[in-house]
Amino acid sequence: MPVMDGRQLASVLSRLHPAIPVVFMSRFTAxxxxxxxxxxxxxxxxxxxxxxxxxxxxxxxxxSCAS
Numbered sequence: 874m875p876v877m878d879g880r881q882l883a884s885v886l887s888r889l890h891p892a893i894p895v896v897f898m899s900r901f902t903a904x905x906x907x908x909x910x911x912x913x914x915x916x917x918x919x920x921x922x923x924x925x926x927x928x929x930x931x932x933x934x935x936x937s938c939a940s
Contacts, residue, residue: 894934898922 877885883895896916916934918927 892938894931894938896927896930896934898927 879897879899883897886893886895894916896918898918898920900920916930918930
């Protein structure tokens with residue numbers, strides 16, 4: 874993204890809507906992303922991913938927000 878990275882966007886959106894679910898995706902490994910950018914408990918998927926895996930992760934995030 875030209876103006877901000879995904880973590881910055883998630884931070885802005887979380888301030889506006891604290892309950893909004895966030896899913897990070899990257900071509901980098903989960904270990905590297907966990908060390909550098911995201912906190913434990915944040916949903917994360919590595920590119921390339923299967924469509925069904927993304928849908929499952931999104932469904933899990935939405936269900937966790939509903940409970």
